[in-house]
Amino acid sequence: MKAQRNCYVYVYNGYSDWEPALAIFGLNNFTDIRVVPFSLDGRPVTSGGNVSVQPQQSLEQAIAADIDLLIIPGGTTIASSSEHEALLPLLRKQLDSGQLLAAICDATAFLGNHGLLDQVPHTGNDAQVLQMMAPAYKGAAHYINQPSVTGGNLITAAGTAMVPFTKEIYTSLGLLDKKELAFWFGFFDTAGATLKFSHVPPLPFFYRSYEVNMAGMLPLVRTATLEMYRQAVGAGLEVSGPVQWHYHQFDGNPDTIFRLDIGLPVTAPAPVPAPYKCETLPAFDCISATHEGAWDKLGDTYGKLIGAMQVLGIQMSGYNREQYFQYDFNQPDQNITNVQIGVIKP
Template sequence: MKAQRNCYVYVYDRYSDWEPALAVYGLNNFTDIRVIPFSVDGQPVTSGGNVSVQPQQSLEQAIAADIDLLIIPGGATIAAGAEHEALLPLVRKQLDSGRLLAAICDATVFLGNHGLLDQISHTGNDARVLQMMAPNYKGAAHYIARPAVTAGNLITAAGTAMVPFTKEIYTALGILEQPELAFWFGFFDAAGNTPQFSHVPALPFFFRSYEVNMESMLPLVRTATLEMYRQAIAAGLEVCGPVQWHYHQFDGNPQTMFRLEIGLPITAVGPVPAPYQCEVLPAFDCISTTHEGGWDKLGDTYGKLISITRALGIQLAGYNREQYFRYDFHQPDQNITNVQMGILKP
């Protein structure tokens, strides 16, 4: 069995250095995949950002190598430069052998102009751009208007899609779930919906406490919130935020009994009738993220947060909050829920 996987990155004068940068940084720092830059003759090149790059190998050495992933970045010359024709035997070898080939930006033009996109789903900067820049391109029927596309062992992407391009690469390599890589990549992925570590200040809170498990909790979903608003108005409290559910010592087991507090943020505490309570909750530290969509998938969001804390060796406090910025029982895909998992300071 082959122990070492290799990623070869084609570098050349004026190549777009940002396009493969995220992918190769993650591979080199968070996996055992070896990253090897190569040029046609093995000599130094200067990127489009005027960065000098010393390749580790030549094209001749790359053709003789066992390559798990070949990355071809775009750049000012690759679409039509004759000097890149020498790369074609390696490209065809990679595709024919079923090994991964990832091309971004004008590298898709290079592939399209040599008939390598004619019969396979792909993307690029734009279908019209491909047709204009690659006279021999006949794959318009297979063009997909997405930032990045994987079809078989071919990954293609637009030049502005560095993050989706990287995600397709990591997914194809089966490494996206590695905790350290997933945590690091999470800062770039999901359009800003990245978990954050926060210190939440003290919160004046009007609430009612329940002892429940998952089954007995469900009837409270619609009834408890409505009653909270009625009681808050009757008590003359000024509500200043969305309804929240606070979970104490809930371990994910459907049978476990735990304490659930359902309530509303308010501007100031005041007298309220039992069984309702009104107090200032202390500040707490948490890791948080926004869950968009139905609550049936909330477990996936919690799993993501738990994976991050485990990877970083952070201990959970056993206290979580959910803030319901938007909820629609008829269209749950429109729900927006902020999840805060309490953590303990080391």
């Protein structure tokens, strides 16, 4: 059985708490990687933001561990205090073993002053600042003027580059194929802007409403769609998109009765007989994601999206849409469904 991967984070008095925060939050909440803060002696420390931190281990324990990712944040003393030199055996062990070492801000100066940047591509707060803070630094030929750089198994970053630093970590660990993590991180990573708020314009929609619970919804999966296509053709409507299901105040409880609108986008609203409606729906603010595969796994996609939204403090409107771009009842793994979760924009 493969051992659980881990991430050790060095914490010390005055460390810059924001620098590793994004990376370790994502690791702890959206992956199975265990985050382990450690200090020199295992005793509590106070971060630069005056946050008291209780480490889980000491440096001695960390040296004895098999570490997949070691993060060294910057801070007020990392490049100037000799107490941190006790870390050097651990850092060299990490690099020699081929495991990831990630240093940010003044921690790059600490590495540079002890020869760990001399032969590897790296970055820092600034080339001249790095030379000034690390008099023994001899790696200027390998300095790259970018927010964050990966050279072999060493990741370095400027102190202002928390997001690029995090992205290099996730990329090096092969984590960005995890949809939940990628969605959440997408809100911070402006360079990969596929995950963002969407403003859906007003939609001419031909539909029928149902009051159902989860059990009552299931028989509609095939019958309602066929009915709507037949009625649309009979009414002379021009269909302009795939079938959609709109959920009003559905809370995920199988017993909750909620309103479900099943219908088709059309080019223009028109009079239709009851129980059908054809009207232009108002514009819709949402966060969307594409679910590929069987519908019995849609709950997983919703759970991941809603979890990420709760983390970010995004308020849901209670109105969600599903657009069925492709569906195959014989090969449900070929289904492509666009999930749109309505949000209340601040």
